[in-house]
Amino acid sequence: AQSVTQPDIHITVSEGASLELRCNYSYGATPYLFWYVQSPGQGLQLLLKYFSGDTLVQGIKGFEAEFKRSQSSFNLRKPSVHWSDAAEYFCAVGPNSGGYQKVTFGTGTKLQVIP
Amino acid sequence: DTGVSQDPRHKITKRGQNVTFRCDPISEHNRLYWYRQTLGQGPEFLTYFQNEAQLEKSRLLSDRFSAERPKGSFSTLEIQRTEQGDSAMYLCASSLPDPKAGELFFGEGSRLTVL
Numbered sequence: 001a002q003s004v005t006q007p008d009i010h011i012t013v014s015e016g017a018s019l020e021l022r023c024n025y026s027y028g029a030t031p032y033l034f035w036y037v038q039s040p041g042q043g044l045q046l047l048l049k050y051f052s053g054d055t056l057v058q059g060i061k062g063f064e065a066e067f068k069r070s071q072s073s074f075n076l077r078k079p080s081v082h083w084s085d086a087a088e089y090f091c092a093v094g095p096n097s098g099g100y101q102k103v104t105f106g107t108g109t110k111l112q113v114i115p
Numbered sequence: 116d117t118g119v120s121q122d123p124r125h126k127i128t129k130r131g132q133n134v135t136f137r138c139d140p141i142s143e144h145n146r147l148y149w150y151r152q153t154l155g156q157g158p159e160f161l162t163y164f165q166n167e168a169q170l171e172k173s174r175l176l177s178d179r180f181s182a183e184r185p186k187g188s189f190s191t192l193e194i195q196r197t198e199q200g201d202s203a204m205y206l207c208a209s210s211l212p213d214p215k216a217g218e219l220f221f222g223e224g225s226r227l228t229v230l
Contacts, residue, residue, distance in 0.1 A: 006157075034218070
């Protein structure tokens with residue numbers, strides 16, 4: 001069964017500092033990988049996705065993530081955090097073949113940004 | 116593209132009552148998902164439709180829960196004889212067919228409080 005682990009429940013960074021949110025997945029083959037962001041009172045929004053090809057993917061709002069097959073990881077990064085980035089971030093994994101299509105989410109990492 | 120809409124946004128009910136939530140997906144999306152999210156957790160898969168066919172139900176979904184998508188457009192999620200443990204945010208998402216099926220577009224959710 002597919003699963004996602006986000007080891008950090010809560011992270012605090014200073015505005016302007018760099019950010020890395022960790023994600024490890026378990027899946028039998030090469031998965032589709034996603035990062036979603038959820039701001040208070042808002043629905044989840046897709047930040048970026050990895051399907052295949054270049055293992056470094058760029059997303060919206062200046063975020064990027066790197067797929068590392070050897071480490072089963074898909075960590076999210078941003079070089080300089082803005083106060084508006086404060087939100088909860090979810091890593092997700094989905095199957096990369098046709099048919100059954102269930103996306104499994106991690107438990108999330110809540111990001112706090114301090115001045 | 117008006118996005119995924121859910122109704123009602125908030126529902127407060129007494130234990131034992133029935134509640135129904137509605138989801139209107141993005142019009143060209145043939146896949147529709149229901150997730151449940153509780154505080155401090157990531158979205159938890161409940162069920163999934165492709166067009167009007169319900170292709171999977173989570174084992175976590177008791178027989179008090181039923182979902183329909185009668186014409187392959189909007190969907191309803193009904194909870195019968197609600198219990199306090201049903202209190203959660205119920206999220207609807209839709210997506211395009213594979214290979215982009217894992218890219219989910221979420222509504223803002225329907226928050227259920229069972230007293």
